[in-house]
Amino acid sequence: MNAVLGLFRSTIGRKIIMAVTGLMLFGFVIAHMIGNLQVYLGPGPINEYGENLRLVLHGTGIWIARGGLLAAAALHIWSATSLTLQNRAARPQGYRKQQWNESTYASRTMRWSGVILLAFIVYHLLHFTIGSVHPDFVPGDVYHNFIVGFKVPIVSAFYILAMLLLGLHLYHGVWSMLQTLGLSHPRYNALRHGAATLVAAVVVIGNISMPVAVLAGIIDEAPARPQAAQVLPR
Numbered sequence: 338m339n340a341v342l343g344l345f346r347s348t349i350g351r352k353i354i355m356a357v358t359g360l361m362l363f364g365f366v367i368a369h370m371i372g373n374l375q376v377y378l379g380p381g382p383i384n385e386y387g388e389n390l391r392l393v394l395h396g397t398g399i400w401i402a403r404g405g406l407l408a409a410a411a412l413h414i415w416s417a418t419s420l421t422l423q424n425r426a427a428r429p430q431g432y433r434k435q436q437w438n439e440s441t442y443a444s445r446t447m448r449w450s451g452v453i454l455l456a457f458i459v460y461h462l463l464h465f466t467i468g469s470v471h472p473d474f475v476p477g478d479v480y481h482n483f484i485v486g487f488k489v490p491i492v493s494a495f496y497i498l499a500m501l502l503l504g505l506h507l508y509h510g511v512w513s514m515l516q517t518l519g520l521s522h523p524r525y526n527a528l529r530h531g532a533a534t535l536v537a538a539v540v541v542i543g544n545i546s547m548p549v550a551v552l553a554g555i556i557d558e559a560p561a562r563p564q565a566a567q568v569l570p571r
């Protein structure tokens with residue numbers, strides 16, 4: 338019990354919490370992207386995939402995953418906020434001269450990109466899960482919701498912007514997580530830079546490709562079949 342409390346109280350403990358929860362959220366982002374990329378295979382596979390996710394453990398699996406994700410996101414935000422406040426308290430006068438070095442730039446970017454990403458997730462849930470801000474939401478028809486949702490250019494533009502910010506957030510996140518895990522020697526800088534760039538690029542390209550493919554007409558809904566009455570000879 339004391340060890341757990343120590344983890345929450347100490348600076349290094351909160352950095353570890355931030356790194357571990359960041360890794361969990363990152364795992365979700367990758368799995369979610371791979372699942373969503375099935376949209377390129379047509380309506381069957383992605384709708385079936387959505388249906389299967391909802392049926393895991395007779396429907397309780399998705400709630401366990403949602404609970405885990407929510408807890409990871411809450412702990413990630415809490416540790417980031419408390420470390421930021423602690424850093425500020427340690428320098429009560431603030432920076433007299435702002436130091437625009439790499440670490441201050443990265444941490445400032447992490448804060449505002451994190452806040453915008455949180456707003457994106459709320460919008461995203463209303464858009465694709467609850468459907469309240471979707472122009473024609475059909476429960477269970479993930480493919481239809483996907484295509485119709487991304488056909489609205491301003492919505493696709495918002496997703497693209499959010500994914501670029503996610504890339505920036507992941508880049509700095511992976512960079513500082515590798516530092517927390519001990520790869521802080523300048524000798525490893527090239528390795529950390531390469532790993533962070535690769536991770537961010539894969540997520541940004543994979544996710545952005547989907548709204549772009551819808552807007553470009555590369556993926557679309559099958560044209561509605563003519564009604565039987567219309568094809569019958571008069």
Ligand code: HEM
Nearest residue numbers: 366369373387403458461465466479483496503544545547
């Ligand atoms: C272009 C990128 C993305 C696309 C196309 C996309 C697509 C979708 C779709 C279609 C659903 C509904 C699935 C269903 O009803 O079965 C969904 C749910 C969800 N997405 Fe995304 N997503 C994207 C990016 C993200 C990102 C970056 C995050 C988080 C950082 C995220 C978090 C979620 C969450 C938490 C859910 C709800 C899962 C649930 O509880 O049912 N998504 N997404």
